Amino acid sequence: MTPLASPPLAPWDDHGLRLTMSTSDTIVAAATPAGRSALAIVRVDGPLAAAIASAALARKTPLAEKTSTLGIWRNQEGEAIDQVVAVLWHAGRSFTGNDSLEITCHGNPLLVRRLTEDCLARGGRIAEPGEFTRRSYLAGRIDLTQAEAVADLIHASSERALASARRMLAGELGRHVARWTDRTLQILAELEAHIDFPEEDLPAEDPLGPAARLIEIASELSGYARTAKHDGALRTGLRVAVVGAPNAGKSSLLNALAGADRAIVSPEAGTTRDYLEAPVAGLPLAVTAIDTAGLRDGGSMLENLGMARSLEQARGAHLLLLVVDASAEPPALPADLVALLDPVRTLIVANKSDLPAHRAQQDFLPQIAKLSACLLDGRDAEALRAKLGEFLIAKEIAPGAEDLVVSVRHAEALARAATALSEAAGHLKAPIQTELAAAQGRVALDALGEIVGRIDNERMLDKLFASFCIGK
Ligand SMILES: Nc1nc2c(ncn2[C@@H]2O[C@H](COP(=O)(O)OP(=O)(O)OP(=O)(O)O)[C@@H](O)[C@H]2O)c(=O)[nH]1
Ligand SMILES: [Mg+2]
Numbered sequence: 001m002t003p004l005a006s007p008p009l010a011p012w013d014d015h016g017l018r019l020t021m022s023t024s025d026t027i028v029a030a031a032t033p034a035g036r037s038a039l040a041i042v043r044v045d046g047p048l049a050a051a052i053a054s055a056a057l058a059r060k061t062p063l064a065e066k067t068s069t070l071g072i073w074r075n076q077e078g079e080a081i082d083q084v085v086a087v088l089w090h091a092g093r094s095f096t097g098n099d100s101l102e103i104t105c106h107g108n109p110l111l112v113r114r115l116t117e118d119c120l121a122r123g124g125r126i127a128e129p130g131e132f133t134r135r136s137y138l139a140g141r142i143d144l145t146q147a148e149a150v151a152d153l154i155h156a157s158s159e160r161a162l163a164s165a166r167r168m169l170a171g172e173l174g175r176h177v178a179r180w181t182d183r184t185l186q187i188l189a190e191l192e193a194h195i196d197f198p199e200e201d202l203p204a205e206d207p208l209g210p211a212a213r214l215i216e217i218a219s220e221l222s223g224y225a226r227t228a229k230h231d232g233a234l235r236t237g238l239r240v241a242v243v244g245a246p247n248a249g250k251s252s253l254l255n256a257l258a259g260a261d262r263a264i265v266s267p268e269a270g271t272t273r274d275y276l277e278a279p280v281a282g283l284p285l286a287v288t289a290i291d292t293a294g295l296r297d298g299g300s301m302l303e304n305l306g307m308a309r310s311l312e313q314a315r316g317a318h319l320l321l322l323v324v325d326a327s328a329e330p331p332a333l334p335a336d337l338v339a340l341l342d343p344v345r346t347l348i349v350a351n352k353s354d355l356p357a358h359r360a361q362q363d364f365l366p367q368i369a370k371l372s373a374c375l376l377d378g379r380d381a382e383a384l385r386a387k388l389g390e391f392l393i394a395k396e397i398a399p400g401a402e403d404l405v406v407s408v409r410h411a412e413a414l415a416r417a418a419t420a421l422s423e424a425a426g427h428l429k430a431p432i433q434t435e436l437a438a439a440q441g442r443v444a445l446d447a448l449g450e451i452v453g454r455i456d457n458e459r460m461l462d463k464l465f466a467s468f469c470i471g472k
Helices: 049-056 109-121 131-138 144-155 159-169 172-196 208-235 250-258 301-316 359-363 378-394 408-427 434-452 458-466
Strands: 027-030 037-045 069-074 080-089 100-107 238-244 276-279 287-291 319-325 346-351 370-372
Touching: 027 109, 027 131, 037 049, 037 109, 037 131, 049 069, 049 080, 049 100, 080 109, 100 109, 131 144, 131 458, 144 159, 144 172, 144 434, 159 172, 159 208, 172 208, 172 408, 172 434, 208 408, 208 434, 238 250, 238 301, 250 276, 250 287, 250 319, 250 346, 250 378, 319 378, 346 378, 408 434
Parallel strands: 238 287, 238 319, 319 346, 346 370
Antiparallel strands: 027 037, 037 100, 069 080, 080 100, 276 287
């Protein structure tokens, strides 16, 4: 078979950004990571997909749609590359909207390379990062929030991040945006009618009705925009610093949270000098616990170096777990640490509950929430982890299971739309300026459109999809 003609390459602008990425050529990429595995997948998308599969698998007719076809993939010289399973989706019914082919081969990088090279020789070109998803978006199969969710789903490192990506991918934010858009359009239509026929009164309650409705939408938008504060908790996880006086049981707590014997525990005060980290087990969020050196006034030079590191970790953490030996007199903590103990991001773990409690403990930092625990063995570990998870949600450090968390990009557009709607509402109060209100309404609609990608912005799209992996 003669090679099919290569489509022309898309032009590049002077910043190296591909401004017009053709959707009519056939793109090829491995969809699975480089390395050895049982199986690997090569994806082919575009008008040549069906012909490439038929030719390489020596079929006279196109492969049956959405049906797995087992066969030997041969290159154009007739050499067998691998036994593969190929599945073809027809244009209009695939993820990308084009003819789309998935070839599953054995997971050897050499086989993946040869398969890819053969598809290129047959007229394909290597896909840009995120180009399959971009095609799906451009074909109108998914909106921009769903395209972003594909990347989020792949990169999610906790159950909660997965759940959030799943909801985005299912189009939850897109549906909200559609409803906000409809409501704003309805109000705008009423205002435009008033502009076109100024002698007619604004309908019904005139003009506070529309103003109140605009404010209502603006406050919903602001509410959703605020959820972006949890974006970091989902993407990079949370850091919890375990701090307190020497020998309070900090390393015991780290081990309990990690569900593993990670840090050295000993009756000697000053055991931990450097800080050490471990992931907290069994939480739906990615939480890293950091064990630190005990903090007390005075101490040797080495201890002081360790303490400086502890404070540094405490400052950078989302939450402080202050471990206290509840059987002893409350500790005299250095002022630098006390200054960091605010009730919103501190939880006291009153340890050694197996021993009689010291009377003075009840007056120790009464404004800060306390949890009683025994960290001698693993008996309280699971309950502690669960309570830690609850505390993070209660103090809004982490999102709850019901929260839809929007990204920083969504939040910025939501906030812009909310501001425009509030301004529009302002123009509907005396002196009433309906034209200005309508103009702000349109600003809000544009901002909402950006969230789902109805407003075309080629550069924004380039930036967004460039952060994807190739093959997605
Ligand atoms: N009785 C009792 N002893 C405990 C409990 N938790 C920890 N200990 C003991 O307290 C001692 C100190 O524990 P660590 O976890 O090493 O304390 P730490 O705060 O990390 O100490 P440094 O690293 O030296 O600052 C060890 O002997 C532990 O076995 C507890 O709940 N009850
Ligand atoms: Mg320790």
